[in-house]
Structures are given as C-alpha cells and as structure tokens.
Amino acid sequence: MMLKQIFPNVAHIWPQFVQGIWDTIYMTVWSSVIAGVLGLVVGIILVITQEGGIAEDSYVYGLTDKVVNLLRSIPFIILLAVMFPITNFIVHTTVGTTAALVPLVVGIFPFYARQVQNALLEIDPQVIEAARSMGSGNLEIIFRIYLREGLPDLIRASIVTVISLIGLTTMAGAIGSGGLGDVAISIGYARYQNDVTIAAMLVILLMVFLVQFLGDWLARKTVHL
Amino acid sequence: MMLKQIFPNVAHIWPQFVQGIWDTIYMTVWSSVIAGVLGLVVGIILVITQEGGIAEDSYVYGLTDKVVNLLRSIPFIILLAVMFPITNFIVHTTVGTTAALVPLVVGIFPFYARQVQNALLEIDPQVIEAARSMGSGNLEIIFRIYLREGLPDLIRASIVTVISLIGLTTMAGAIGSGGLGDVAISIGYARYQNDVTIAAMLVILLMVFLVQFLGDWLARKTVHL
Amino acid sequence: HSFTGNASTAKNATITIGSQGSDYDIWNHIADSKQAKKLGLKIKVKQITDGVQLNNATAQGSVDVNAFQSYSYLQAFNQQHKKNQLVALGTTYLEPLGIYSDKYKKISQIPNGATIAIANNPANTARGLLLLQSAGLIKLKKNFPALGNTNDIVSNPKHLKFKEIDDTTGPRVVHDLDAVLISNTVALEGHLNVLKDSIFHEKIDVSTRSNINILATAKKNKNNANYKKLVKLYHNATIQKYIKDKYDGTKVEVQKPLSYLK
Amino acid sequence: MTDLQNPIVDLHDVSVTFQSNGKPLHAVDKVNLQIKQGDIYGIIGYSGAGKSTLVRTINLLQKPTAGKVTVSGKDLLQLSSSELRKARKKIGMIFQHFNLLNSRTVLNNVEYPLLSQRISKVKRQAKAKHLLEVVGLAEFEHSYPEQLSGGQKQRVAIARALANDPDILVSDEATSALDPKTTDDILDLLKHLNETLGLTIVLITHEMQVIKSICHHVAVMDDGKIIERGEVAEVFSNPQQALTQNFVDSSANVTGALEQIKADPDLQDLAEGERILYLKFRNKATKESLISDLTELYQLKANILFANIERIQTTSIGYLIIILSGTPKRLADGINFLNRHGVRVQLLPGKKGADNDAEANIS
Amino acid sequence: MTDLQNPIVDLHDVSVTFQSNGKPLHAVDKVNLQIKQGDIYGIIGYSGAGKSTLVRTINLLQKPTAGKVTVSGKDLLQLSSSELRKARKKIGMIFQHFNLLNSRTVLNNVEYPLLSQRISKVKRQAKAKHLLEVVGLAEFEHSYPEQLSGGQKQRVAIARALANDPDILVSDEATSALDPKTTDDILDLLKHLNETLGLTIVLITHEMQVIKSICHHVAVMDDGKIIERGEVAEVFSNPQQALTQNFVDSSANVTGALEQIKADPDLQDLAEGERILYLKFRNKATKESLISDLTELYQLKANILFANIERIQTTSIGYLIIILSGTPKRLADGINFLNRHGVRVQLLPGKKGADNDAEANIS
C-alpha cells in the first residue's frame, strides 16, 4: 500500500489519524456554528449601536466593544484555564473534543464579531436610509438589509474566521481534544515523525481549501453577477 | 508599595516582567511592520488579479490564493519548526525575540493579506472605473484609489490583525522569545502564580485597547465625517 | 465524545489515563497488553498535552489517573490547589535530564558568557537548574523551591545566559546554542540517548528523588484498588522489558514506596 | 403663504444646520410649508438650495435641528419609533440617488416595502409585477440593479415608492434621468394616482415642464428658505422674485432665444420701420388675438422670431419675440395697444433701435 | 450617415452584448458613429436604449463585444495599456452617477487627473480652483462629496472631467441634476470651450433644450441602434422616425398642449366660422409673417392658444395651435395659403369640426 511507503508512521497510527480528522471536523463545525451565531449577534450589536448606527447607544457599544477586546486579549492557552469551571458547568467535562468547544467558541467569537462589524460597516448608509424611509424597523433592517446586502462580505469574513478556527483547534490538544493539529504537533512534530506532520497538514490544508472554495463560491453566488 | 501587595510575584520577577513588556512591544511592532507590508502587497495582488480586478490574472491569483491558504493551514507551533532553517538564515539565530519575528511574520501576513483583500473588495468599482477613465494606470489606482478610498477599511483590518498578532506573540514563547504571553503562561499559569497571569494579561489588554483606540480614531479621522 | 470520568470504583469500569508524549505511547501499549486484561483492567488513554490542564482534569475527575509528571511537579500543583489535591499512586521511573551540546564535549569546555537553553515549563526549569548546579556551573539558593527559576541563582561564575524555551524544541535548537538541557522524553523523540549523547546527566540519588515520575490521581481516589493495580501493572516484568527495549534503558525503572519521595 | 385647514404635511419653522468645515451651514432655514391633502406640490431652486434636505424632513429621514413636522395630523417628532415606522410606510419616497438594494432583483426591490405587511407572497408579487409593468420594466423583473441603465433604476425606485399605497409621495428628481417620453408616462401615472386615489405628491424637479404639467402649487427655494410660493399659474405668470423670473424664463427657453437673436447679424440689419419687440403677457384663458389685431387695426406686420405661449391651468402665458414693421406712427400706436392689453413690451436693440423700454419710449 | 474625413471619434460596427438572466442583451448593436473634431454631438433615446453603454466604448471603459473604436486616429483596441492610458487622459468623462472619490475633498477630486502630470502642486491647485470657480463651487473646495447636494456633486464631476484639458469630453447626462440656471451656465462653459479650444463634445441628455442650444449633431438611439442622425436643425425640423418625432414634440411641449386643448370644455364650444388648427412649419430663417398675412390677405383672426417657435441654428421651427375665425370661404383660402407656404395644417376636433386633415378637406 502506497500510504505505508510514503507515510510509514501515519499507517502506523492510522486509527488515531482518522480519529484526528473527525475530531477536527467535529470541533470546527460545532464551534463554527456556535461562535458563528454568537459572533453574528455581537457583531450586529456593535454595528447598530456604534456612532451613526441604527440604534446608536454609546453605552452598549462601549461595553460590547470592551468585552470583545478583553476576550481577544486572552492568550488561548490561558483561556483554556480560565474557561475550565465554565466548561465543566456547561458540558460536564473539561477534557476532550466537546470540552474544547467552549474555549474555542469563546476564543473565536469575539474575532468573528469584529469581522462581522467590519463587513457590515461597508453597507451603503443610503440604502439603510431607504429602508428606514419605507418604515423598516431595526429588526427588519438587520435581517433584510444588513444580513442580505452584506451577505457576500459576511461570507468572506466567515471564511477567514473558520480558517482561523481550524488553526485554533490545533491548540486544543492541550486539553486532550485531539484533532489533526494535535496529531501533527504531539505525534509528528514532537516525535520527529515528519510524515505524520506532513500528512496531518495536508489534510488541514485540504480542509482550508475546501472552506475557501465553498466560501468563495457562495460569496460569488450571493453577489449575483 | 501597592504592587507588592496585590501582585507579590510580579514584584518578585519585576525585571523579567518589564522585559516581557518590551519583548511583546518589540515583536508586535516589528512583525506588524513587516507583515503589514507583506500582507498589503499580497492582499493587493489578490484584489487586482482576481476575477474582475484591474489586472485580472487567474494564474497569479490562483497561485497567491493557494499560497496564502497553505500558510494559513500551518499550525503556528509547527510553523515555528518549519521556519527554523529560514529563520536561521535570515536572523542567524533560531531562539529569542528576533528569531520569533520570522514565524510571526509568516504566521500573520497571509491573514492580513486576506483582510486587506476583503477590505479593498468593498471599494466601489465605479470609482475605479472613473480613475481608469482619467487614464490612471494600475499603480496609480492602487496608490491613489485603493489605498486611499479603502483606508478606513484597511485600518480596521489592521486593528484586527495587530490584535491577533499580539495573541500570536504569546505562543512565540516556545522558542524563547519571551514576551508577556510567555510570562503569563510559563510563569503565571504554569507556576500557578495567578497574579503574574493577571498582571500580564492586564498589560496585554491595555495594549489591545490602545491599538483598538488608536485604530478607531485613525479610521474615523480618515473617513472625514 | 464526552466522557464523564466519574472516578468509578466499580470493577471493570474503564479507567481513563491522561498522559502525553512517550508516556502516552507506553500506556497505550499497556492498555492493549495481555497483562492488563489479566488484571481485569479496561484502560483508555487520553493525550492531553498541557500539564496544568491534565492535572486540573484529574483533580476535577475528567481523567482518573495521570501519568506524565514528576513528584515535584505534583507538589507544586498541590501547593496552589488546596481544594483539589492530587496524590501519587506509586512511582514509575526516572528519566535523566541531560545537558546536550553540539559544540562542546565536556562541561568544562563551556565558555564564559555561553547561552544555555533551559525548559520554560516550571518543573523542568527548576530541575534543569539543579542539574546545572550539580554540573558545577552555577550555585542556587539554599532553600531552592520546587518551582524555582533563574532568579534563585546566587552564583554564576561563567556569566552564563539562559534562554527559556519550550522543551520540545530542544533537539531542534541544539546546534544553535552552546548547550541545551533536554528532558529525556523529548530527547528520545529527537533520537538522542541521554546515556550516550549528553555531556552530563542526572543520576538517581537523593538529590533527584523528587524528579521521579509517578502515577497521580485525585485525593479522594487515593485508595482506589483498581488504580493501585496500575502501579503494579507498570512494573510487570514483560512490560518493563518492552519499555527498556523501546527506550534504550533511558527510562530507569523506579519501584519505591511513596514514603521514599517525601 | 395661505393658512390651510388641516394640511397633510405641515412643516413649522423647520431648520436643518450642517457642520461643514467647522462652519455651520443652514441648509434649511426656518421653513414653513403647508401642503394640503391631494395637492401636487413642486419645489424648485438652485442646486444646493436645500430642497433635498427639506423634503427629507417630511419623514424625518433628516431630523430637523429645530422646528416641528406634522404629517397627517401627527407630530412626527413626538412619535414612538414604532409609530414613526407606521407613519413612514404611508410616505413613499423616491431618492435622488435611487438607493436600490443591490442584492435583490428588481422584483424583490419593489416587493420590499410589502414584506412587513400581512399579505401573501402571491399577492405581493402580483402587486410588484403590476407596478413594474406600469413603469415599463416588466421584462427586467429578474435583473439586478447593477444590470440596469440609469433611467431603469430610477423607474424601479418609483415603483418601489408606490408599492405601499402611500398617502404622500415624496419625489426627489424622480424623472431627471428619464427620457421625455418615459417622463411623460411617469407623470401621467402620478397624475392618475393623484386624481383617483387622492395621493398627495411633493416633488423636487429641475424641469419646469414637470411643474407646469402636473403641479398645483410650487415653492421656490433659495439658500435654505422658501422665497416664493403659490399656485403654479400664479407663480409662473407673475413671478415676484428675480430667481423665479429666471426659472420661468428659462422654462420658456426665452433666455436662450434672446441671446441668439441679439447675436444674429441678420437681425442687426433691420429695415426702416422695423422693430424687434419682446412681448410678455398672461391672460385668463385668452380669447384675444393680438397679432391679428395689430395687423387689422394698425396695418402692422408681425414676423414671429420666437414664441412660447402655453396654458398653465386656466392662464395663458406668452413670450414672443417679433419683428414688427409699419410706419413709425403706427408702430407707436400698436405698442400702445399692446400695453393697454396688459402686454409688457420691450424693444430689443436692432441697428436702428435704442435699448429702451418701448413703454417708456412712447409714454 | 456622412462619411467624414478623419473623424476624431470613429466607432465602426460596435456591438456590446450583456448576459442578462441567461439571455444575451444587445445593449449596443452594430453601431457606426463618426464624430468630427470640434463637433458637439448629442445622443438621445429612451431609457435603456444603450446610450451610456455606447459612449463608454469611446474610451474603452466598456470593451465592445465586436467592432472597432478609433479615437484621434488610433485604434484603441490595438493600443498597449500605457498608450491607452495616455489616450484616456485626453478623453474627459462625466458619469451618470458622478463617481467621485469619497475620501478626497472637492478640490482634491478635481486635482486627481492632474496628479500624474509633471506640474507643480501650486499650479495644479490653481487650475483646480479655477475650474471650481467656473462651476460655482469655489466655497466648497474643502468639503467632501458626502456633504454636497446632488447638483453640486455633478458639478464637481464636470470640473474634474475638464481638468486634463481633454480633446474630447464625453458627458453622460451631466446636467440632469442641475437647475435650469446652472444648466445654462454649464452649457455656456461647454460651448465656450468648444469654440475657443475646439473641444469635441459627446453628450447624452434627456433635455431636448440642451440638444437644441448647443449640439451641432444629434443621434437618436433605440434598442441599441442609432435609428436617426444628422444636424440638429435637420433632425428636429424634419424627423424621419416616429420616436424622433415623439422627442421633438415633447421638446416643444406640444404633446401636453394638444391633450390640454382637447380636454378643455371651453374649446369644445366653438362659434360658427371658428376652427382649431394645429400648425407645424420650418423655414430657413423665416422672414415671413404668416399670422399677419392671414389677417391682411384673408381677414382671418388668429387666436394663439399655444405657440412654440424657435430657431435652431438657421432654421425656424414652429408649432402653433390657433383658433382661426372667419367666413368658411376665407378659412379655406387661408388654409390653402398656409399649405402653399409649407405649413402642415391639421384640424383639431372642435364641436363643429371633423377630425380630418385640413389639406384633404379642401383639395
């Protein structure tokens, strides 16, 4: 078998490698979904409450802005530790892929919120004004204008975020969450089994390309041109 | 002295702590500058060569796009290792703050390139068309339109990137680069000196706020409204 | 994917062992071994690469037993976690920490002002400094703490400079620095044999007894019979032979009563 | 500035001040404007006069710096945000820059205002399609705004503004990007809606023809203020302000004609007994025949160089530039005759004439 | 479709086809257009006819799907990109949607085209300031586009298009957002540049008045094709296509007037011997006096209900709606007289009249 020749050590740890793929997918998908929703909500709060926003509120903005920055300031490894009791409370365990979701979500959603904010800021204020003139309320403007007109940008922001998230999952090995990053680091890298590192990275790369490709395709589709 | 009471261990390692601050600033500033330039260049290449860009070139785009994704797929800790020979070649050492610059730059510039790409995509194609009608060449369009009209967005993208970079420097401790993140993790966290962790994170937080504040201020200033 | 590791005393319940690096491999081998089955132990091994997290998880119960740390590392943890104490179940082995250098063959050749890399993980930092002291390069404070660091050096006649690095990078930077202290787990993976390749390494004696590796569990499981069987299992002759062969005898078996550590 | 009973739009002392390069800029300056239900109210003025800013206060898209905005009896500034939204739904708005939703098809753009109403998708789309047919864009329903020409975009904006069956339509240069034929069609549509449904229309335009053909009232803005207002026929036939006069003249194209004639070398070379006269008149539905009378009564021959005579509602407004020829005595009599009939006569400088007012010349 | 010697703009069989919802849309369809140096060439047509798309091929902003674009003797499609840039600098363009640079002040926007030229900052700014004065925006030099009204933005775009001293100015509805006075000022400016510097101007407009007052030639587009073209006076006085006729009529406002008159109950009630006639004529610089002649020769009285007589270059074009009264015999003679003098006469339905052509009635 080819695999055995080019990637001898991979063949050796094959079940672990496959498990790593699944773990990465599991962590990426779930934390994308959860952090996606959270980040979207927080990003929208940032956009609408900021100066000139449709629900301008310097107090809410200031607070949200600061919380986002606060969370973004915490190194991930420390976030793991800080999240420990919360993780335990939410998922009743502190190790493993599921436990990793909590710090991953907390680690990535503020980032996504910023990306969402930056993406939605681009929407032409005149279009929002037109919607207001037609009697649209804030919720309608959020759902029918921001999330619709800003969709291609949101998709691009999401691509960047998901790829960053895949990168982050590689650090979640610290709490035993496994995943390809952990395979690459604690087996491939730490044990000088370069073939494992390369194989793991190839799979990660594949995932990154897939995300980028799907995202680009979606973004293009939603622009309609 | 207050410091000694609230942060007893910080007082104990004060010179190291201060060094950590400087190291973080050193790494952040230099890798921001270098990765900034690199990311800007690559981001612009992505924008102008992509479909509908002013120098559309599917070959260059495809290649650049793939290299960016490739670099973004590599977990930072592995990047540190992969970069060893290159780091050694460029800065003649593989440990310490200066050595950390190489992987930091390689780790962050593809991210910044994407941010730049997303930011510049927002520029109204009609304005670019107007510039073309006035006989502006690609370089003029890049410098006089993209980098000018897109400035507020670029600044926002830069804020996100610098903050991510500060986060990344905390991982560079693995190659002895020190920095606040390393102080927080390998002294504060690993030695259970919570006050050190908290103190280090407070300083990081301060830096993040400073970056965000300055960035927001600049972005607002450059919008002119 | 979630495994509620309520430390169960019931027979045949799966024991979750948290580990990392070569210990992870060893325990994987043990888990699959006939010997384990004979003792009626179902073992599941989980790799958790961050020591603090692994101890936290053990204290909290997500992991039943962990196998990665030295006794001094455990003590340091306990010092900070008065509520969630860990206890040692038994000793396993001692891995000598070594001083490696590409440039020099002997300690005495290390020049003035040389740069030496030591681990940035606290147990190994302290341990490294102690080793440097026994090599005669530096002198440490009298009551050098379990998690002491370079601030505790009282005399440094050669004006050595220290770089704290992630110990896993040790073998990769050895050619770049004057000397690097590398723990054996890492050295092994970097194809370095502490007994042959290092220019100086730890001996097993009273001064290094706190560096002996142990199996640890949450305090409430101190007397769990099943867990205790793990110690016995580790020292099973067949298993020891496997370890010895695989690691060229660098994981020196230590089978001492817990009282020896104190 | 009539005090209307229950105007549907009532702007009271409305001001809007912008900060422009540090200096305050009074875009709208203490404007009072009452528009009654069913009116078609035109607003004209120089570029930058504050027209757009003013009409944007009607639905509070532009919050006035000072003043009171009452629409359909409600003080908009006192409304809760949900009440304001409800009020806005009844004020359709066509923007100077269209402001279409780029991510939606033409059809979806027109459907947008209906989304928040409890009507079925089928009905909603039927209505939107109907409106698109009315503005002549039925075949473009699945196109996106980027694929449309300027005029097509503007028509989508018009259809969208009408989708909600508004009580008031505010239109900011809604026909400026349209060709004359399409403009006529749109104006007919608006007139029809006004007549059948009582739609009140406030429209900004630079095309005097639009004012003349569909507006009942007109206001002239300058520098943030309304400097003149009234019934269209009244204002156009008897402008009080120089600016208004200017607009009225330009709408009759008389300004260009005067220049052209003054510059024409042929006309500098008049025969003895020839005069170039510029005549301006307005009559209530004129049944007179001035030129014929001049010929019949004074044996004067009139060669019409330029004429613009049109009726605005029941008033005839005329601008004529003629060469009148006859004996000097008869010329004077003819001019006197014209003066008696309310025609303002101005003598234009031909080779033989002086640049004087003919009135003054003979009285 | 005259074959010109060395036209400055020469579009040969130019087509532009878009994909719109999967179907090909021929926005420009095999158009040939030659414009000579120093010409002012107007383009009119319905919304969506392809006007913008056509003029955008002149500087290759829109690459034609097929055909050849020659400007100042150079085949633009064959130029290297740096040559094309140079060529573009000599083609100023005013966009339908202004396309200003939002991050730059008004002054900087106008300076933009000069940035790539080797002139000092002082000179550059002086030139830009001068242009801003010319378009009446001197006081706004430090404002940003967002702070301007629609018409002000358009004027910035005009100033910017002129900054490079172009040989050709392409203007896409450059005055549509401007009030009549400002429009006149801008047109005067363009005319002046045309006369003094020989600037060739291609302009799209929906305002027939603009065509009449400054254009030398005009082309009428429909559905991607030029369906009629020629000298303005020629086309306006003798339109060959129904569409052109339609535009010309609307420009004389005669369409509205006819409707108004047909709808007026007063005019339905004509006395014996009264006829409502719709007269159309064009003469080479008319020195005739038709109305006076009718009165003098046939004792007919003419009451002018509507008149639009204007001169385009050397041709007088007239539309008149009159009530002519006299004895039946004289009426017939008078109408014959008008016919003989090249006036097309149409009898409008009054109460007593039939809807027939008066010509047919009597011949």
Ligand SMILES: Nc1ncnc2c1ncn2[C@@H]1O[C@H](COP(=O)(O)OP(=O)(O)OP(=O)(O)O)[C@@H](O)[C@H]1O
């Ligand atoms: N990018 C595009 N994609 C698809 N169709 C387009 C595109 N641009 C223009 N069209 C179509 O081409 C036709 C001509 O458009 P163009 O903008 O040239 O019209 P126009 O004569 O300038 O009209 P207007 O007077 O309304 O500005 C229109 O039917 C329009 O819908």
Ligand SMILES: Nc1ncnc2c1ncn2[C@@H]1O[C@H](COP(=O)(O)OP(=O)(O)OP(=O)(O)O)[C@@H](O)[C@H]1O
């Ligand atoms: N956001 C703003 N900030 C500063 N000044 C502004 C702003 N909006 C408008 N102005 C100024 O207010 C004045 C009135 O603008 P407005 O748009 O109401 O003019 P307008 O009458 O609609 O002109 P146009 O016919 O050109 O559209 C202008 O001088 C303009 O420069």
Ligand SMILES: [Mg+2]
């Ligand atoms: Mg306006």
Ligand SMILES: [Mg+2]
């Ligand atoms: Mg157009």
